[in-house]
Amino acid sequence: xxxxxxxxxxxxxxxxxxxxxxxxxxxxxxxxxxxxxxxxxxxxxxxxxxxxxxxxxxxxxxxxxxxxxxxxxxxxxxxxxxxxxxxxxxxxxxxxxxxxxxxxxxxxxxxxxxxxxxxxxxxxxxxxxxxxxxxxxxxxxxxxxxxxxxxxxxxxxxxxxxxxxxxxxxxxxxxxxxxxxxxxxxxxxxxxxxxxxxxxxxxxxxxxxxxxxxxxxxxxxxxxxxxxxxxxxxxxxxxxxxxxxxxxxxxxxxxxxxxxxxxxxxxx
Amino acid sequence: xxxxxxxxxxxxxxxxxxxxxxxxxxxxxxxxxxxxxxxxxxxxxxxxxxxxxxxxxxxxxxxxxxxxxxxxxxxxxxxxxxxxxxxxxxxxxxxxxxxxxxxxxxxxxxxxxxxxxxxxxxxxxxxxxxxxxxxxxxxxxxxxxxxxxxxxxxxxxxxxxxxxxxxxxxxxxxxxxxxxxxxxxxxxxxxxxxxxxxxxxxxxxxxxxxxxxxxxxxxxxxxxxxxxxxxxxxxxxxxxxxxxxxxxxxxxxxxxxxxxxxxxxxxx
Numbered sequence: 001x002x003x004x005x006x007x008x009x010x011x012x013x014x015x016x017x018x019x020x021x022x023x024x025x026x027x028x029x030x031x032x033x034x035x036x037x038x039x040x041x042x043x044x045x046x047x048x049x050x051x052x053x054x055x056x057x058x059x060x061x062x063x064x065x066x067x068x069x070x071x072x073x074x075x076x077x078x079x080x081x082x083x084x085x086x087x088x089x090x091x092x093x094x095x096x097x098x099x100x101x102x103x104x105x106x107x108x109x110x111x112x113x114x115x116x117x118x119x120x121x122x123x124x125x126x127x128x129x130x131x132x133x134x135x136x137x138x139x140x141x142x143x144x145x146x147x148x149x150x151x152x153x154x155x156x157x158x159x160x161x162x163x164x165x166x167x168x169x170x171x172x173x174x175x176x177x178x179x180x181x182x183x184x185x186x187x188x189x190x191x192x193x194x195x196x197x198x199x200x201x202x203x204x205x206x207x208x209x210x211x212x213x214x215x216x217x218x219x220x221x222x223x224x225x226x227x228x229x230x231x232x233x234x235x236x237x238x239x240x241x242x243x244x245x246x247x248x249x250x251x252x253x254x255x256x257x258x259x260x261x262x263x264x265x266x267x268x
Numbered sequence: 269x270x271x272x273x274x275x276x277x278x279x280x281x282x283x284x285x286x287x288x289x290x291x292x293x294x295x296x297x298x299x300x301x302x303x304x305x306x307x308x309x310x311x312x313x314x315x316x317x318x319x320x321x322x323x324x325x326x327x328x329x330x331x332x333x334x335x336x337x338x339x340x341x342x343x344x345x346x347x348x349x350x351x352x353x354x355x356x357x358x359x360x361x362x363x364x365x366x367x368x369x370x371x372x373x374x375x376x377x378x379x380x381x382x383x384x385x386x387x388x389x390x391x392x393x394x395x396x397x398x399x400x401x402x403x404x405x406x407x408x409x410x411x412x413x414x415x416x417x418x419x420x421x422x423x424x425x426x427x428x429x430x431x432x433x434x435x436x437x438x439x440x441x442x443x444x445x446x447x448x449x450x451x452x453x454x455x456x457x458x459x460x461x462x463x464x465x466x467x468x469x470x471x472x473x474x475x476x477x478x479x480x481x482x483x484x485x486x487x488x489x490x491x492x493x494x495x496x497x498x499x500x501x502x503x504x505x506x507x508x509x510x511x512x513x514x515x516x517x518x519x520x521x522x523x524x525x526x527x528x529x530x531x532x533x534x535x536x
Binding site for chain 1: 395396398399400403404407408411425426432433434435436438439440442443444445446447448449
């Protein structure tokens with residue numbers, strides 16, 4: 001905490017990862033991480049700006065937020081930065097009409113988007129929708145374009161569910177990238193634009209913001225590349241070997257969100 | 269043909285790609301390419317050594333050869349170099365027990381191989397077997413190994429069937445490579461070892477062998493990297509833009525296998 005004091009005093013806003021920081025996901029919907037419900041309340045009471053910054057793409061923000069509220073979290077849809085709405089902004093700006101390869105539960109996020117005669121593919125963690133037929137279909141849409149446009153809602157390699165490890169969207173993104181000889185545009189962490197839009201929504205510049213996450217690459221590395229400080233919690237997908245990561249070093253480690261909030265509020 | 273004369277005179281053996289050179293594949297089993305049945309007979313009558321060198325992994329060699337014989341080709345199982353038998357040799361040499369992610373019709377090629385308690389994954393063009401569940405299972409087998417071993421029966425990006433383009437094994441290989449942070453060992457064209465074993469089976473050194481194929485990268489480029497000459501036929505998956513390939517230039521173009529055989533036999 002001693003070294004942290006120097007820069008934590010300037011903090012005006014916090015960005016929190018959700019899964020692995022606020023709660024642990026699971027088949028039953030998940031359970032809050034001890035102390036996190038209270039930690040979110042204390043951040044809000046402190047007057048610090050707060051933004052939830054998640055790569056969740058298996059549910060609409062509405063459903064996701066409702067689940068978290070059910071666990072006791074003080075959170076609203078307007079406070080959440082997530083890949084699907086960010087992708088929708090890009091689609092509108094560039095007049096792109098997507099072919100969607102996403103989870104059924106995410107489709108409503110694209111309700112306002114014209115999807116006729118697609119000129120790009122949007123891939124998310126489609127889970128059971130990652131069938132041979134659906135992958136071939138997305139591939140054919142891409143390969144028929146003069147210049148294929150592939151937008152990926154994240155680049156995660158895999159994640160853990162109660163019934164075991166699952167391939168994440170990044171693996172399927174790589175399959176399409178290779179087949180079409182194209183580079184996907186990644187929306188969501190660790191994309192710089194994603195963090196920047198979360199900062200803009202808070203109205204806080206990067207040097208006055210701290211990201212708190214469990215993912216050494218997507219949370220910590222991504223935020224640091226935007227000029228933010230970043231803490232890694234030792235909850236969620238954290239593994240001790242993260243502390244020897246060859247490229248990324250968090251500005252500090254904390255045992256969990258509650259401890260992070262303790263230390264940060266002490267500096268103010 | 270003039271420039272070809274200089275080196276074609278030394279030829280003692282031919283390697284023929286099958287799909288796109290001998291026949292065009294399709295839902296009904298496919299049709300022979302005009303002149304190819306007779307061209308194979310002429311090669312055999314000439315005394316040149318001959319080897320069929322295919323990346324086919326959707327059928328055993330037995331079934332594949334039977335199909336070609338049914339079209340009139342003079343071909344036997346012993347004359348075919350294919351990825352699955354090459355993979356079996358590697359598995360035996362290195363005491364590897366594979367988890368198979370392959371087409372159902374290919375499984376008999378691995379009948380003699382111990383598959384209990386797998387310590388590697390073998391991936392082929394599994395087609396309908398590329399399900400979300402099967403991909404997750406292969407991934408879990410790999411990620412649980414201390415040093416994941418992934419053997420891929422080819423690295424093709426996609427191919428055409430009567431009902432449209434399909435993702436080939438290379439795309440799924442890339443997905444697993446990315447998820448496990450591992451590099452697959454590719455068996456089949458364009459792997460050097462694959463061409464070398466075809467040459468060894470013929471008993472012909474590379475500078476006395478010519479590869480004839482329709483695939484600019486996997487046939488022509490692969491064979492040339494082994495020290496062979498290579499012709500590209502303008503049949504099968506050949507596209508005019510292949511003639512502007514940034515890295516690979518065939519030693520000659522021919523309209524089809526029949527023309528290649530005409531020119532080669534004239535030099536002898």
